[in-house]
Amino acid sequence: MTTDARTRPGDRPGGHFHDVEVIGFDADDTLWRSEDAFHAAERRFVELLDPHTPDGIDLGAALTATERANLSISGYGVKAFTLSMVEAAVTVSDGAVPASVIGELVEIGHAMLTEPVHLLPHVPEVLARVGATHRLVLITKGDLVHQTRKITTSGLEHHFEHVEVVLEKDAATYDRIVRHVGVTAGRFCMVGNSVRSDILPVLALGGHGVHVPYHLTWEHERVEHHDEDFVELTSLADLPTLFAPR
Numbered sequence: 738m739t740t741d742a743r744t745r746p747g748d749r750p751g752g753h754f755h756d757v758e759v760i761g762f763d764a765d766d767t768l769w770r771s772e773d774a775f776h777a778a779e780r781r782f783v784e785l786l787d788p789h790t791p792d793g794i795d796l797g798a799a800l801t802a803t804e805r806a807n808l809s810i811s812g813y814g815v816k817a818f819t820l821s822m823v824e825a826a827v828t829v830s831d832g833a834v835p836a837s838v839i840g841e842l843v844e845i846g847h848a849m850l851t852e853p854v855h856l857l858p859h860v861p862e863v864l865a866r867v868g869a870t871h872r873l874v875l876i877t878k879g880d881l882v883h884q885t886r887k888i889t890t891s892g893l894e895h896h897f898e899h900v901e902v903v904l905e906k907d908a909a910t911y912d913r914i915v916r917h918v919g920v921t922a923g924r925f926c927m928v929g930n931s932v933r934s935d936i937l938p939v940l941a942l943g944g945h946g947v948h949v950p951y952h953l954t955w956e957h958e959r960v961e962h963h964d965e966d967f968v969e970l971t972s973l974a975d976l977p978t979l980f981a982p983r
Protein backbone atom coordinates (compact mmCIF):
# COMPACT_ATOMS: atom_id res chain seq x y z
CA MET A 738 0.00 0.00 0.00
CA THR A 739 1.33 3.44 -0.85
CA THR A 740 1.57 6.21 1.70
CA ASP A 741 -1.12 8.32 0.05
CA ALA A 742 -3.63 5.45 0.31
CA ARG A 743 -3.36 5.60 4.09
CA THR A 744 -6.06 7.18 6.13
CA ARG A 745 -5.14 9.22 9.13
CA PRO A 746 -7.42 9.87 12.07
CA GLY A 747 -7.95 13.47 10.99
CA ASP A 748 -9.32 12.36 7.62
CA ARG A 749 -12.27 10.65 9.21
CA PRO A 750 -13.67 12.59 12.14
CA GLY A 751 -15.07 9.67 14.08
CA GLY A 752 -18.14 8.85 11.99
CA HIS A 753 -16.69 5.65 10.62
CA PHE A 754 -16.21 4.18 14.07
CA HIS A 755 -19.15 5.72 15.81
CA ASP A 756 -21.16 2.48 15.82
CA VAL A 757 -18.31 0.35 17.15
CA GLU A 758 -19.15 -1.29 20.45
CA VAL A 759 -16.46 -3.96 20.76
CA ILE A 760 -12.77 -3.50 19.89
CA GLY A 761 -10.64 -6.58 19.26
CA PHE A 762 -6.91 -6.38 19.82
CA ASP A 763 -4.25 -8.58 18.30
CA ALA A 764 -1.43 -9.33 20.77
CA ASP A 765 1.92 -10.22 19.11
CA ASP A 766 3.55 -7.08 17.66
CA THR A 767 0.44 -5.07 18.51
CA LEU A 768 0.55 -5.10 22.34
CA TRP A 769 4.00 -6.61 22.81
CA ARG A 770 7.11 -7.45 20.81
CA SER A 771 7.24 -10.86 19.14
CA GLU A 772 8.72 -10.85 15.66
CA ASP A 773 12.09 -9.50 16.87
CA ALA A 774 12.80 -12.77 18.67
CA PHE A 775 11.93 -14.83 15.58
CA HIS A 776 14.24 -12.71 13.42
CA ALA A 777 17.07 -13.07 15.94
CA ALA A 778 16.50 -16.84 16.05
CA GLU A 779 16.59 -17.02 12.24
CA ARG A 780 19.90 -15.13 12.17
CA ARG A 781 21.34 -17.52 14.79
CA PHE A 782 20.04 -20.52 12.81
CA VAL A 783 21.97 -19.30 9.75
CA GLU A 784 25.16 -18.76 11.81
CA LEU A 785 24.91 -22.19 13.44
CA LEU A 786 24.18 -24.14 10.26
CA ASP A 787 26.55 -22.31 7.90
CA PRO A 788 29.61 -24.45 8.85
CA HIS A 789 27.62 -27.65 8.30
CA THR A 790 26.10 -26.97 4.90
CA PRO A 791 27.58 -26.79 1.40
CA ASP A 792 27.92 -23.42 -0.33
CA GLY A 793 24.96 -22.36 -2.38
CA ILE A 794 22.20 -23.20 0.10
CA ASP A 795 19.96 -20.35 1.19
CA LEU A 796 19.51 -21.27 4.85
CA GLY A 797 16.96 -18.55 5.61
CA ALA A 798 14.78 -19.55 2.68
CA ALA A 799 15.00 -23.23 3.63
CA LEU A 800 13.85 -22.44 7.19
CA THR A 801 10.98 -20.22 6.00
CA ALA A 802 9.81 -22.91 3.57
CA THR A 803 9.95 -25.56 6.31
CA GLU A 804 7.89 -23.34 8.64
CA ARG A 805 5.32 -22.76 5.93
CA ALA A 806 5.08 -26.48 5.10
CA ASN A 807 4.52 -27.30 8.78
CA LEU A 808 1.81 -24.70 9.49
CA SER A 809 -1.03 -27.11 8.77
CA ILE A 810 0.61 -29.74 10.99
CA SER A 811 1.99 -27.78 13.96
CA GLY A 812 0.15 -24.45 13.76
CA TYR A 813 1.66 -21.09 14.76
CA GLY A 814 3.99 -20.23 17.59
CA VAL A 815 7.42 -20.80 19.08
CA LYS A 816 7.15 -24.56 19.59
CA ALA A 817 6.20 -25.12 15.95
CA PHE A 818 9.00 -22.76 14.89
CA THR A 819 11.55 -24.64 17.02
CA LEU A 820 10.56 -27.98 15.49
CA SER A 821 10.90 -26.41 12.04
CA MET A 822 14.42 -25.17 12.90
CA VAL A 823 15.42 -28.72 13.92
CA GLU A 824 13.86 -30.25 10.81
CA ALA A 825 15.46 -27.67 8.50
CA ALA A 826 18.85 -28.17 10.21
CA VAL A 827 18.76 -31.89 9.46
CA THR A 828 17.65 -31.28 5.88
CA VAL A 829 20.12 -28.56 4.88
CA SER A 830 23.07 -30.47 6.42
CA ASP A 831 21.94 -33.73 4.82
CA GLY A 832 21.82 -35.26 8.29
CA ALA A 833 25.32 -34.11 9.28
CA VAL A 834 24.27 -31.41 11.80
CA PRO A 835 25.96 -32.11 15.19
CA ALA A 836 23.77 -32.88 18.19
CA SER A 837 25.30 -29.82 19.92
CA VAL A 838 23.76 -27.57 17.24
CA ILE A 839 20.38 -29.28 17.62
CA GLY A 840 20.73 -28.66 21.37
CA GLU A 841 21.37 -24.95 20.75
CA LEU A 842 18.32 -24.68 18.49
CA VAL A 843 16.13 -26.25 21.17
CA GLU A 844 17.65 -23.87 23.72
CA ILE A 845 16.75 -20.89 21.51
CA GLY A 846 13.14 -22.11 21.52
CA HIS A 847 13.11 -22.49 25.30
CA ALA A 848 14.53 -18.99 25.71
CA MET A 849 11.82 -17.55 23.43
CA LEU A 850 9.10 -19.34 25.42
CA THR A 851 10.31 -17.99 28.76
CA GLU A 852 11.33 -14.48 27.67
CA PRO A 853 9.51 -11.77 29.65
CA VAL A 854 6.82 -9.77 27.84
CA HIS A 855 8.04 -6.46 26.39
CA LEU A 856 5.07 -4.15 25.92
CA LEU A 857 5.06 -1.78 22.96
CA PRO A 858 4.84 1.98 23.62
CA HIS A 859 1.53 3.50 24.87
CA VAL A 860 -0.21 0.12 25.25
CA PRO A 861 -1.46 0.24 28.87
CA GLU A 862 -2.76 3.82 28.68
CA VAL A 863 -4.43 3.25 25.30
CA LEU A 864 -6.24 0.14 26.60
CA ALA A 865 -7.36 2.07 29.68
CA ARG A 866 -8.72 4.93 27.54
CA VAL A 867 -10.61 2.91 24.93
CA GLY A 868 -11.65 0.42 27.61
CA ALA A 869 -13.49 3.21 29.43
CA THR A 870 -15.96 3.56 26.52
CA HIS A 871 -15.80 0.21 24.68
CA ARG A 872 -15.78 -3.51 25.42
CA LEU A 873 -12.39 -5.01 24.61
CA VAL A 874 -11.48 -8.52 23.49
CA LEU A 875 -8.04 -10.02 22.87
CA ILE A 876 -7.65 -12.30 19.85
CA THR A 877 -4.31 -13.96 19.25
CA LYS A 878 -3.16 -17.01 17.36
CA GLY A 879 -0.36 -19.33 18.33
CA ASP A 880 0.53 -21.77 21.03
CA LEU A 881 -2.06 -21.92 23.83
CA VAL A 882 0.44 -22.29 26.69
CA HIS A 883 2.81 -19.56 25.49
CA GLN A 884 0.10 -17.07 24.55
CA THR A 885 -1.70 -17.63 27.86
CA ARG A 886 1.57 -17.09 29.74
CA LYS A 887 2.18 -13.79 27.93
CA ILE A 888 -1.39 -12.59 28.51
CA THR A 889 -1.38 -13.37 32.24
CA THR A 890 2.13 -12.04 32.93
CA SER A 891 1.63 -8.86 30.88
CA GLY A 892 -0.64 -7.30 33.50
CA LEU A 893 -3.07 -6.38 30.72
CA GLU A 894 -5.58 -9.21 31.06
CA HIS A 895 -8.03 -7.19 33.18
CA HIS A 896 -8.71 -4.84 30.26
CA PHE A 897 -10.36 -7.61 28.25
CA GLU A 898 -13.80 -9.08 28.84
CA HIS A 899 -12.88 -12.02 26.62
CA VAL A 900 -9.60 -13.61 25.49
CA GLU A 901 -9.31 -16.03 22.55
CA VAL A 902 -6.24 -17.98 21.47
CA VAL A 903 -7.22 -19.22 18.02
CA LEU A 904 -5.80 -21.65 15.49
CA GLU A 905 -6.30 -19.33 12.53
CA LYS A 906 -7.51 -15.76 12.10
CA ASP A 907 -9.97 -16.15 9.27
CA ALA A 908 -13.49 -14.83 8.68
CA ALA A 909 -15.06 -17.93 10.28
CA THR A 910 -13.04 -17.36 13.47
CA TYR A 911 -14.01 -13.69 13.71
CA ASP A 912 -17.64 -14.53 12.95
CA ARG A 913 -17.68 -16.98 15.87
CA ILE A 914 -16.11 -14.40 18.20
CA VAL A 915 -18.45 -11.52 17.36
CA ARG A 916 -21.40 -13.85 17.90
CA HIS A 917 -19.89 -14.94 21.21
CA VAL A 918 -19.60 -11.35 22.46
CA GLY A 919 -23.08 -10.58 21.13
CA VAL A 920 -22.51 -7.90 18.49
CA THR A 921 -22.91 -7.67 14.74
CA ALA A 922 -19.71 -7.40 12.69
CA GLY A 923 -20.60 -3.77 11.93
CA ARG A 924 -20.19 -2.98 15.60
CA PHE A 925 -16.81 -4.69 15.81
CA CYS A 926 -13.39 -3.24 15.02
CA MET A 927 -10.13 -5.20 15.03
CA VAL A 928 -6.81 -3.52 15.79
CA GLY A 929 -3.60 -5.28 14.76
CA ASN A 930 -0.29 -5.29 12.93
CA SER A 931 -1.18 -7.86 10.25
CA VAL A 932 -3.37 -6.82 7.33
CA ARG A 933 -3.71 -10.47 6.36
CA SER A 934 -4.79 -11.80 9.76
CA ASP A 935 -6.20 -8.85 11.67
CA ILE A 936 -7.84 -6.65 9.04
CA LEU A 937 -8.95 -8.34 5.79
CA PRO A 938 -11.04 -11.19 7.34
CA VAL A 939 -12.84 -8.69 9.58
CA LEU A 940 -13.60 -6.37 6.64
CA ALA A 941 -14.93 -9.40 4.73
CA LEU A 942 -17.50 -9.88 7.50
CA GLY A 943 -18.57 -6.23 7.37
CA GLY A 944 -16.53 -5.16 10.37
CA HIS A 945 -13.91 -2.44 10.79
CA GLY A 946 -10.14 -2.54 10.96
CA VAL A 947 -7.29 -0.41 12.27
CA HIS A 948 -3.86 -1.42 11.05
CA VAL A 949 -0.92 -0.46 13.27
CA PRO A 950 2.15 -1.73 11.39
CA TYR A 951 5.16 -3.12 13.24
CA HIS A 952 8.63 -2.58 11.82
CA LEU A 953 9.00 -6.33 11.18
CA THR A 954 6.49 -8.52 9.34
CA TRP A 955 6.72 -12.29 9.13
CA GLU A 956 6.95 -13.52 5.55
CA HIS A 957 3.73 -15.51 5.93
CA GLU A 958 1.76 -12.42 6.96
CA ARG A 959 2.71 -10.35 3.91
CA VAL A 960 -0.28 -9.83 1.63
CA GLU A 961 -1.23 -7.81 -1.42
CA HIS A 962 -4.13 -5.49 -0.76
CA HIS A 963 -5.65 -2.55 -2.57
CA ASP A 964 -8.03 0.20 -1.54
CA GLU A 965 -9.65 -1.70 1.29
CA ASP A 966 -11.46 0.53 3.72
CA PHE A 967 -9.38 0.49 6.86
CA VAL A 968 -7.42 3.01 8.84
CA GLU A 969 -3.68 2.79 9.25
CA LEU A 970 -2.01 4.42 12.24
CA THR A 971 1.69 5.00 12.70
CA SER A 972 1.26 4.85 16.47
CA LEU A 973 -1.17 3.08 18.77
CA ALA A 974 -1.23 6.34 20.73
CA ASP A 975 -3.60 7.74 18.05
CA LEU A 976 -6.19 5.02 18.61
CA PRO A 977 -8.31 6.71 21.32
CA THR A 978 -9.06 9.70 19.05
CA LEU A 979 -10.71 7.30 16.54
CA PHE A 980 -13.11 6.04 19.19
CA ALA A 981 -13.62 9.21 21.18
CA PRO A 982 -17.31 10.05 21.73
CA ARG A 983 -18.38 13.01 19.58
Ligand SMILES: [Mg+2]
Pocket residue numbers: 763764765766767929930931
Ligand atom coordinates in the same frame (compact mmCIF):
# COMPACT_ATOMS: atom_id res chain seq x y z
MG1 LIG B 1 0.32 -9.63 15.45
